[in-house]
Amino acid sequence: MSQTPLLQARAITQRFPISNSQNLVAVNNADLDLYAGETLAIVGESGCGKTTLARAISWLVPPTGGSVHLGGMELGRLSKNELRNARQQIQMVFQDPYGSLNPRQPVGAAIAEPLTIHRIGTTRERAEKVAALMEAVGLRPDDVNRYPHQFSGGQRQRIAIARAIALEPRILVADEPVSALDVSVQSQVLNLLADLKEAHGLTLLFISHDLTVVRHFADRVAVMYLGKIVEQGPVVEVFEHPKHPYTQALIAAAPKIGQGKRTPGSALKGDVPSPLNPPSGCAFHPRCPVAVDRCQTEVPLLKGDVACHLKDEGRS
């Protein structure tokens, strides 16, 4: 992909102060490019910083370090008003649609809210837009006055998606959009996202811990471990030929059907370390089956598609 990215994030770092003397570095120096029309997935285990990174680059929680360029604008340099306008172009869908919808607000009003906030259209035009949006996400426009609790989990996620696309954003950030849904409903919502992407020319930043979903759904993938991107590349490349030992372990650990019972012994050892006290050198070295001395002392940089000392030396 040689064209200019739609969104360019550079050296994103997000520190949260824990006490006067201690910071938690949730995202550490991450670069990410998002190209128009693609689906980029960020994968990793809990606490790896994938949600924090997504919130930082969509400027929902501005990062403590780094820059984000969207189109020709640098988000960190915009005035309040300019930022408000720029935000129309990035919208989010969250994991728990019940938590992200106001239980006392009828769903029609929830879907119209972004339009109201950005003062788009007359009341009547907004109502028409809401009906069209509900139809587009597979809900009945007649249900506009019902409340979130009157819908199933899958339907609530459709409501959240309708609200997210109300402003016709260019980028949709979907943070674990199907993780809270029943298996039989997950594919309905994935298919909906695929349809909307096609129909509206959306660019998707898709955050997930579920590798089978990512493999099916994304064009490119970035793998995070303890605040850092350790590997990125086209989905097929990363899944067929994972280079980083962590990516390899993650793919091997994802349960698959139809391969019979597992043989104990192949699981990666240990736990994800605390980001408050990250290991020295490569953060993955205490769990890495192939780590060498250098990995304990020197932080590997993301060179090309992978951040691993062993790859620098041409070994695999």
Next chain:
Amino acid sequence: MIQDAAPLQVEDLRVAFATEGGSLTAVDGISFVLQAGRTLGLVGESGCGKSVTALSLLGLVPAPGHITGGRILYGGDDLLSITEPQLAALRGKRIGMIFQEPMTALNPVFSVGAQVAEALWLHEPVSKADAHIQAVQMLERVGIADAAVRADSYPHQLSGGMRQRVMIAMALICKPDILIADEPTTALDVTVQAQILDLVLEMQAELGLAVLFISHDLGVVSEIADDVMVMYAGRVVEQAPATQLFTKPNHPYTQGLIATLPQSYQKDERIPAIPGQVPDLRELTQGCAFAPRCPIAEDRCRSETPPLVGGTACWKVGA
């Protein structure tokens, strides 16, 4: 009375919940056997009755739920007709259980070593000092490094994976015949999930456990179960050896579930979704509960409930 590695046999179990709108049938006549050294996977979506089934085996169905029928045969007794003290003596001793969220299942104000030890001295004639020694050994056995030190930790000081190891130590310290595992890896990351699945398999091999493994995740069940039972709206719709169920599912619901897994499709290929949603038990009508979502349902499916015959509860299979 209790024979070595006695199997547990459930016959026509029924559980109902009394609600303002009347009685809801959460489990509607299910039967299965747990055998030593084998794992039965119980699969289904939210509200299908899988957790209620697990709780029934231990007499722990929460009010307003109650068991309305059936038998649970274990070691010559029907667990549904023995007294609460008799049941309490079995619970934790012959039948161990682990849950999805170990943080809520562990007591936050006692050290994990004390909790594992308690599981032992409650049931066995050991001194508390001996119980503690055995608890440390058990913690070591389930893969907790530095177990003697870790035994003094409190649950919040341990990671999710470690807490689940502690739960497994508690469940297995009395060397039970049966382990009931209700979504034990759902709250864990995939690399830690793999560790816990390995641990369950190892402990099963060591103790000859009969395992009931409940999960919504077909991939996990495929990797751990010998036999699989699929539940939908309180009933078993399909029951088969795991290899058969995952390669040649018979029931349209099982077929649909397997077909919706993204692993089977090329990129950008459309995933065939099951239309509609998991039914609300309050809105169940006559006939097969899956009929409203079933691609091949016919009139009979909407009026008569299909019995489980030859491992499948469907009028259209083998018809």
